[in-house]
Amino acid sequence: MAGDALNPRNPQDDRTRDDVVEAALGKLGLDTKTRLLAGQDMWTLPALPEIGLGSLVMSDGPVGVRGVRWTADDPSIALPSPTALAASWDPALARRAGRLLAQEARRKGVHVLLAPTVNLHRSPLGGRHFECYSEDPHLTGAIGTGYVQGVQDGGVGTTVKHFVGNDAETERFTVDSVIAPRPLRELYLAPFEAIVTNAHPWGIMTAYNQVNGTTMTEHRYLVNEVLRGEWGFDGYNVSDWMAARSTTGDILGGLDVAMPGPQTVYGPALAEAVRAGEVPESAVDDAVRNVLRLAARVGLLEGAPPAVTELPAATDGQALARELAARGFVLVRNENAALPLRTGPGTTLALSGAAARDARVLGGGSATVFPERIVSPLDGLTAALPQGALSFCVGADPSEELAPADTGFTLRAVCRDASGTVLGEGSLPTGQVQWIGDDLPAGATYETMASIEVTGTFVPRESGEHAFGTRGLGAFALAMGGEPVWGGVQLMGNEADPFEAFFGAPNERARTVLAAGEPVEVSLTYQVPDMTALPLKAVMFSLLHLGPRRPADELIAEAVAAARDADTAVVVVATTERVESEGFDRKDLELPGRQNDLVRAVAAVNPNTVVVVNAGSPVELPWRDEVAAVLLTWFPGQEGGAALADVLLGAREPGGRLPTTWPAAFADAPVTDVTPRDGRLEYREGLHIGYRAYEKAAVTPAFCFGHGLGYTDWTYESLEVTADVARVRIRNTGGRSGREVVQVYLAPVADPVERPASWLAGFASLEAGPGESVEAEIALPARAFEIWDEEAGGWRRVGGAYEVRASHSHADTRLTATLEIR
Numbered sequence: 168m169a170g171d172a173l174n175p176r177n178p179q180d181d182r183t184r185d186d187v188v189e190a191a192l193g194k195l196g197l198d199t200k201t202r203l204l205a206g207q208d209m210w211t212l213p214a215l216p217e218i219g220l221g222s223l224v225m226s227d228g229p230v231g232v233r234g235v236r237w238t239a240d241d242p243s244i245a246l247p248s249p250t251a252l253a254a255s256w257d258p259a260l261a262r263r264a265g266r267l268l269a270q271e272a273r274r275k276g277v278h279v280l281l282a283p284t285v286n287l288h289r290s291p292l293g294g295r296h297f298e299c300y301s302e303d304p305h306l307t308g309a310i311g312t313g314y315v316q317g318v319q320d321g322g323v324g325t326t327v328k329h330f331v332g333n334d335a336e337t338e339r340f341t342v343d344s345v346i347a348p349r350p351l352r353e354l355y356l357a358p359f360e361a362i363v364t365n366a367h368p369w370g371i372m373t374a375y376n377q378v379n380g381t382t383m384t385e386h387r388y389l390v391n392e393v394l395r396g397e398w399g400f401d402g403y404n405v406s407d408w409m410a411a412r413s414t415t416g417d418i419l420g421g422l423d424v425a426m427p428g429p430q431t432v433y434g435p436a437l438a439e440a441v442r443a444g445e446v447p448e449s450a451v452d453d454a455v456r457n458v459l460r461l462a463a464r465v466g467l468l469e470g471a472p473p474a475v476t477e478l479p480a481a482t483d484g485q486a487l488a489r490e491l492a493a494r495g496f497v498l499v500r501n502e503n504a505a506l507p508l509r510t511g512p513g514t515t516l517a518l519s520g521a522a523a524r525d526a527r528v529l530g531g532g533s534a535t536v537f538p539e540r541i542v543s544p545l546d547g548l549t550a551a552l553p554q555g556a557l558s559f560c561v562g563a564d565p566s567e568e569l570a571p572a573d574t575g576f577t578l579r580a581v582c583r584d585a586s587g588t589v590l591g592e593g594s595l596p597t598g599q600v601q602w603i604g605d606d607l608p609a610g611a612t613y614e615t616m617a618s619i620e621v622t623g624t625f626v627p628r629e630s631g632e633h634a635f636g637t638r639g640l641g642a643f644a645l646a647m648g649g650e651p652v653w654g655g656v657q658l659m660g661n662e663a664d665p666f667e668a669f670f671g672a673p674n675e676r677a678r679t680v681l682a683a684g685e686p687v688e689v690s691l692t693y694q695v696p697d698m699t700a701l702p703l704k705a706v707m708f709s710l711l712h713l714g715p716r717r718p719a720d721e722l723i724a725e726a727v728a729a730a731r732d733a734d735t736a737v738v739v740v741a742t743t744e745r746v747e748s749e750g751f752d753r754k755d756l757e758l759p760g761r762q763n764d765l766v767r768a769v770a771a772v773n774p775n776t777v778v779v780v781n782a783g784s785p786v787e788l789p790w791r792d793e794v795a796a797v798l799l800t801w802f803p804g805q806e807g808g809a810a811l812a813d814v815l816l817g818a819r820e821p822g823g824r825l826p827t828t829w830p831a832a833f834a835d836a837p838v839t840d841v842t843p844r845d846g847r848l849e850y851r852e853g854l855h856i857g858y859r860a861y862e863k864a865a866v867t868p869a870f871c872f873g874h875g876l877g878y879t880d881w882t883y884e885s886l887e888v889t890a891d892v893a894r895v896r897i898r899n900t901g902g903r904s905g906r907e908v909v910q911v912y913l914a915p916v917a918d919p920v921e922r923p924a925s926w927l928a929g930f931a932s933l934e935a936g937p938g939e940s941v942e943a944e945i946a947l948p949a950r951a952f953e954i955w956d957e958e959a960g961g962w963r964r965v966g967g968a969y970e971v972r973a974s975h976s977h978a979d980t981r982l983t984a985t986l987e988i989r
Contacts, residue, residue: 173320173475173477173479174320174474174475174476174477176367176474180472180474183471183472184460184463184464184468184471184472184474185460187463187468187469187470187471188456188459188460188463188468188471189456190470191218191219191220191459191468192452192455192456192459194217194218195215195218195455197438197441197442197448197451198435198438199215200451200452200455201433201434201435201437201438201441201451202429202434203215203455203458204423204424204425204433204434204437204451204454204455204458205424205425205428205429205430205431205433205434205437206424206425206426206427206428206429206431207222207428207429208427208428208429208604208605209235209426209427209603209604209605209606209703210224210225210226210235210427210604211223211224211225211235212424212428212458213428218468218469219468219469219470220459220462220467220468220469221462221467221468222467223278223279223458223461223462223465223467224276224277224278224279225277225278225279225280225281225326225405225426226272226275226277226279226280226281227280227281227282227533227534227536228268228280228281228282228283228534229249229268229280229282229283229284229298229314229534230245230246230247230248230249230529230534230536230802230804231243231244231245231246231268231271231529231536231538232244232268232271232272232274232275232277232280232536233535233536233537234275234276234277235275235277235604235605235606236606237535237601237602237603237606238537238593238595238596238601238606239537239595239596239597240593240594240596241275241537242537242538242539243271243275243536243537243538244267244268244271244484244485244488244536244538244805245488245528245529245536245537245538245541245804245805246264246267246268246487246488246491246804246805247488247491247492247495247801247802247803247804247807248297248298248529248530248783248801248802248803248804249283249284249297249298249299249300249310250296250297250299250300250301250495250783250784250801250802250826250827251491251492251495251496251800251801251802251803251804251823252264252300252310252314252491252495253300253301253306253307253310253495253826254494254495254496254497254799254801254823254824254825254826254875255310255491255494255495255822255823256306256310256823256824256826256908256910256930256932257313257494257822257932258309258310258312258313259313260313260491260494261310261311261312261313261314261317262313262314262316262317262320263317263482263487264314264317264487264491265313265314265315265316265317265318265319265320265321265325266317266318266320266321266479266482267317267482267484267487268280268282268317268318268321268323269317269318269319269320269321269322269323269479270321270479270481270482270484271484272318272321272323273321273322273323273478277323278323278324278465278467279323279324279325279326279369279370279461279465280318280323280324280325280326281326281328281372282314282318282325282326282328283300283311283314283315283325283327283328284298284299284300284328284329285299285300285307285308285311285327285328285358285359285362286299286328286329286331286332286333286334286355287299287301287302287303287304287307287334287354287355287358287856287857288301288302288334288784288826288827288856288857289302289334289335289838289841289850289856290334290335290836290837290838290839290840290841291753291756291784291785291827291830291833291836292335292752292753292754292756292836292838292839292840292841293334293335293336293752293753293784293841294335294336294532294747294748294749294750294751294752294753295336295530295532295534295748295749296747296753296783296784296785296827297530297747297782297783297784297801297802298530298532298534298749298783300358300826301826301827302826302827302828302856302857302858302872303826303827303857303858303872303926303927304353304354304355304357304358304361305357305361305926305927305928305929305951306826306927306930307357307358308357308358308359308360308361308362308365309361309930311327311358311361311362311366312361312362312365312366313366315327315362315366315368316366319366319367319368319369319474319475320475320479321475321478321479322465322466322473322474322475322478323465324368324369324370324402324461324464324465325368325369325370326368326370326371326372326405327359327362327363327368327370327371327372328371328372328374328407329372329373329374329375329383329407330359330371330372330373330374330383330389330390330394331351331355331356331359331374331378331383331389332344332346332351332355332374332376332377332378332383333374333375333376333383334355334841335752335841335848336749336750336751336752336841337751337752337841337842337843337848338843338846338848339374339375339376340375340376340410341375341376341377341846342376342377342843342846342847342848343376343377343378343379343380343843343846343847343848344376344377344378344379344848344850345379345847345848345849345850346378346379346850347850347853348955348957349853349854349954349955349957350850350853350854351378351379351955352955353854353954353955354854354856356389356393357950359371359394360398363394363398363399363400364398367401367402368400368402369402369403369461369464369465369474370402370403370404370405370461371394371400371402371403371404371405372404372405372406372407373386373390373404373405373406373407373410373422374407374410375407375410381420382410382412382413382416382420383410384406384410384411384412384413384416384417384420384422384425385413385416385417385419385420385422386420386421387419387420387421390404390420390421390422391420391421394421395421401457401460402457402460402461403423403424403454403457403458403460403461404421404422404423404424404457405422405423405424405426406422406424406425406426408426408427408703409426409427409702409703411425411426411431411432411433412432413432414432414433414436414437414440414445414446415440415445415446417432417433418433418437418440418446418450418451418454419446419450422454423453423454423455423457423458424454424458427604427703430702430703431702437451485805485806488804488805488806489806489809489810489813490810491804492800492803492804492806492807492809492810492811493810493813493814493819493820493821493822494822494823495800495801495803495822495823496798496799496800496801496803496810496811496814496821496822496823497798497799497821497823497824497825497874497875498796498797498798498799498814498821498823498875498876498877499791499797499798499799499825499829499869499870499874499875499876500791500794500795500796500797500876501795501796501876502795502796503795505735505775505777505795505796506777506796506798506814506815506817506821506878507814507815507816507817507878508735508777508815508816508817509734510552510556510816514556514734514735515555515556515557515558515732515733515734515735516548516552516556516557516558516733516734516735516736516737517558517560517726517729517730517732517733517735517736517737517769517773518544518545518548518557518558518559518560518736518737518738518739519559519560519561519562519563519726519729519730519736519737519738519739519765519769520561520562520563520738520739520740520741520762520765520779521561521562521563521564521565521566521741522544522565522739522740522741522781523543523544523545523559523737523739523779524543524544524545524559524561525543525574526541526542526543526544526781526803526807526808527741527742527743527744527781527802528541528802528803528804528805528807529802529804530747530748530749530783530802531744531747531748531749532748532749532750533749534749537596537597538804538805539805540805541805541807541808542805542806542807542808542809543807543808544737544739544779544781544807544808544811544812545559545808546808546809547807547808547809547810547811547812547813548737548808548811548812548815550809550812551812551813551816552812552816558729558733560722560725560726560729561717561722561725561726562722562723562725562726562738562765562769563719563722563723563726563740563760563761563762563764563765564722564760565740565741565742565743565758565759565760565762566713566743566745566759566760567713567716567759567760568672568673568713568743568745569634569635569636569638569673569674569675569711569712569713570673570711570712570713570743570744571597571598571599571638571709571710571711571712572597572598572625572689572709572710572711572712573596573597573598573712574628575625575626575627575628576597576598576623576624576625576689576712577623577624577625577626578594578595578596578597578598578621578622578623578689578710579592579593579594579595579621579622579623580592580593580594580595580600580608580619580620580621580622581619581620581622582607582608582610582611582616582618582619583616583617583618583619583620584615584616584617585617590608590610590611590612590615590616591607591608591609591610591611592608593608593609595621595623598621598691598709598710598711598712599709600619600621600693600706600707600708600709601705601706601707602705602706602707603703603704603705603707604703604704604705613695613698613704616695617694617695618692618693618694618695619692619693619695619706620690620691620692620693621690621691621692621693621710622688622689622690622691623688623689624686624687624688624689625681625686625687625689625712626684626685626686627681627682627683627684627685627687627714628683628684628714629683629714629715630681630682630683630715631680631681631714631715631717632678632679632680632681632715632716633678633679633680633681633712633713633714633715634675634677634678634712634713635647635652635675635676635677635678635679635689635710635711635712636673636674636675636676636677636711636712636713637657637673637674637676637691637708637709637710637711638672638673638674638708638709638711639657639693639707639708639709640657640658640659640708641656641657641693641694641695641696641708642654642655642656642693642694643655643656643657643676643691643692643693643694643708644690644691644692645676645677645690645691645692646688646689646690646691646692647677647679647687647688647689647690648687648688649688649690652676652677652679653676653677655676657674672745673709673711674711675711675713689710691710693706693708719760719761719764722761722765723761723764723765723768726738726765726768726769727768727769727771727772730769730772730773730776731772731773733773734775735773735775735776735777736769736770736773736775736776736777737776737777737778737779737815738765738766738769738776738777738778738779739778739779739781740758740762740763740765740766740778740779740780740781740782740786741758741762741780741781741782742758742759742781742782742783742786743759745759746759747782747783747784752841752842755787755833756785756786756787756830756833756836757786757787757833758782758786758787763789763790766778766790766793766794767790767793770790770793770794774795775795776794776795776796777794777795777796777797777798777815778790778794778796778797778798779798779800779811780797780798780799780800781800781801781802781803781807782799782801782802783801783802784827785827785828785829785830787830787831787832787833787869788829788869791869798811798814798815798821799823799825817878820877820878820879820903820904820905820906821875821876821877821878822877822906823875824873824874824875824908824910824976825870825871825872825873825874825875825976826872827857827872828857828858828861828868828870828871828872829868829869829870830868830869831867831868831869835861835866835868837852837855837856837857837860837861837864838852838856838860854921854922854923855923857872858871858872858873858977859923859924859925859926862923862924862925862977863923863924871976871977871978871979872927872976872977873908873910873927873974873975873976873977873978873979874975874976874977874978874979875908875976877905877906877907878901878903878905879899879900879901879902879903879904879905879937880899880900880901881897881898881899881900881901881905881907881975882897882898882900883895883896883897883909883973883975883981883982884896884897884898884940885982886971886973886982886983886984887984888947888971888984888986889947889986890947890986890988891946891947892944892945892946892947893911893928893929893944893945893947893971893973893984894942894943894944894945895909895911895931895942895943895945895973895982896940896941896942896943897909897933897935897940897941897942897943898935898938898939898940898941899935899936899937899938899939899940899941900938901937902937903937904934904935904936904937905934905935906932906933906934907932907933907934907935907975908930908931908932908933908975909930909931909932909933909943909945909973909974909975910927910929910930910973910974910975910976910977911927911928911929911930911945911947911971911972911973911974912925912926912927912928912971912972912974912977912980913925913926913928913947913951913952913969913970913971913972914969914970914972915965915967915968915969915970916967916968916969916970916985917967917968918965918967919965919967920954920965922954922965925972925977926951927977928945928947928948928951928971929945929946929947929948929951930945931943931944931945947971949964950962952964952965952966952969952988953965964988965988966988966989967987967988968985968986968987968988969985969986969987969988970983970984970985970986971983971984971985971986
């Protein structure tokens with residue numbers, strides 16, 4: 168892509184940075200060095216003016232840059248979910264996304280982005296499935312490489328996470344992921360290795376979990392011998408937040424920074440361990456050296472040339488978010504060319520589904536950011552269609568639980584001391600209070616703050632009985648219209664993960680009948696507990712709301728009536744934060760609520776029914792053969808509704824291909840259990856996850872890996888192969904310009920070792936106009952022909968005959984050739 172050589176790596180600059188780092192390191196005493204490794208608060212490392220070191224700031228990603236404040240007062244561009252980015256099958260596009268995020272990071276004073284997440288889609292039950300790229304290590308590594316290159320093009324560091332075996336959420340803080348050597352190397356470590364080799368990330372984040380009996384923050388073998396030794400990683404290694412548990416174990420295991428600070432296993436505890444002879448000071452020096460090298464690269468160490476001196480051109484965030492969304496949409500069914508929609512004078516479209524109005528644009532948990540605006544499907548289609556062409560009915564609401572107060576609420580948070588004196592206050596665009604570390608309104612401190620009141624007005628958009636509630640732990644008092652309606656204490660339940668307490672099941676506290684358009688005062692007061700002894704100070708609770716519930720049959724009947732009279736029906740179905748979020752895994756793959764009933768009822772009266780699936784990861788679609796078209800939009804980011812209008816109406820082609828297999832039924836998934844037994848989660852399936860497992864079991868999924876339809880047709884004309892390259896020529900035989908993702912799979916003809924029947928070796932995206940012919944030159948990496956030989960302690964090339972398949976998807980091979988490998 169243009170600008171790839173914007174800041175080529177300069178060996179002289181590397182040497183100069185190393186010299187400055189060594190000089191700075193030599194000026195530091197033991198206590199200062201260990202303090203640097205402990206962090207100073209939730210998101211930053213301390214400045215050391217005596218050596219010209221600025222304070223390094225980290226922030227969560229991967230779809231945006233939240234900054235150090237978890238609040239909608241400081242909005243961020245919200246890009247589509249990582250599953251959507253991977254669905255583009257375009258590392259260059261991922262690089263452009265990374266450059267935009269670097270631009271956002273610089274705007275917010277952030278030096279290191281805590282992303283990307285490159286764990287694999289081992290099971291569709293994984294709670295953070297949407298935050299990872301793919302079930303395939305090669306695709307994951309390629310997209311992750313582009314993302315890391317893009318962020319670091321902008322002079323901002325990355326931390327590739329979660330290293331390694333963090334592929335589910337259940338008992339994630341302690342689970343022992345038991346992975347045999349070959350799948351560990353060939354699947355789970357492979358994306359990390361590819362990114363380290365090809366993108367040279369400046370950081371890595373080690374996970375909470377254990378791998379084969381050793382906690383990752385203490386894993387000398389995987390960190391010191393594999394990551395740093397074999398792969399040559401020279402960046403810094405930071406713990407996942409609160410993952411570091413052992414002073415000596417972590418520092419000797421290769422962990423550089425224990426976050427968040429300052430009360431961690433490093434700092435004074437590490438200095439004492441050195442003085443007691445338990446830890447050599449050289450181990451501390453190695454960690455400090457890595458941190459100083461990172462600081463030098465991002466321009467925070469005086470005298471050291473930053474790694475980036477020329478920034479990429481500025482990017483229009485909204486425009487790129489819209490492009491990314493459309494490029495990630497996957498059209499998995501399109502009978503009789505139902506899409507793009509045929510529009511013209513007098514044509515009508517009936518839109519239904521609560522998610523069409525209240526779009527879910529990103530996943531829950533630490534990946535959450537707060538965009539300045541959200542374009543829902545209803546918004547996007549309303550703007551694109553003539554007046555009177557579009558009707559909307561709720562039809563079915565996927566959420567039957569209370570959610571954070573949002574639409575219709577105008578709120579602020581007021582902090583008071585024990586006497587009731589106001590210490591500070593700030594606006595609160597949603598009902599969520601998520602203050603971590605120093606992220607408090609000006610004037611408020613944890614030591615002086617006794618209560619927080621979420622207060623303001625609510626203007627209902629619907630008349631009827633409204634429910635209000637809370638999420639969080641502690642003592643609450645809820646008032647409506649100035650009158651108390653509930654007071655009580657919420658205690659910790661059986662949740663093993665603190666995220667479940669803060670983002671998990673809501674608690675209904677009161678119901679009241681309200682009239683549409685008539686404002687009512689609302690107040691939720693929270694008593695702040697004593698946090699003196701806590702290593703991490705935080706306040707997290709929510710005011711929740713649920714609007715009037717009309718009978719589901721009545722809502723579906725309204726949608727059916729509208730669909731019956733329309734030329735086209737579009738139904739938007741979705742998951743919720745209680746289905747896909749950090750902190751817990753899914754129980755099944757069902758769409759929540761009565762959404763399946765809605766689709767079937769609408770399809771029964773309108774043969775031109777298009778279903779839009781707003782989910783970050785696979786869901787069961789039992790009606791998929793009963794509708795004209797199915798479009799997967801993932802969590803499409805803030806511009807998702809505008810991109811949806813572009814794709815449905817034909818202004819853009821849906822550009823995506825599936826980065827993970829969608830099962831016809833949950834029982835068909837290769838891994839259907841992510842619950843540890845006695846603290847151990849055994850990866851018994853070995854090498855066979857995703858499409859590899861479906862092929863082994865001869866099970867046909869609903870939609871296979873790599874599948875995706877466009878708005879034109881392609882003919883594969885020729886395939887030529889050598890040991891290094893596959894050259895594939897294709898022709899656009901359709902009536903409009905389009906994009907094709909050419910996928911190359913390898914299949915051993917007679918395999919002398921146990922391997923999957925086939926696997927992805929390479930891919931390329933090609934664009935062409937009607938009638939045009941284009942050629943892809945796709946590298947066949949040496950690793951594609953190798954296996955990990957544990958006995959030999961290294962990679963071994965497996966010779967013999969291979970069928971090389973040029974494919975439209977894993978199940979749709981267009982051309983084959985035989986290649987003999989020695």
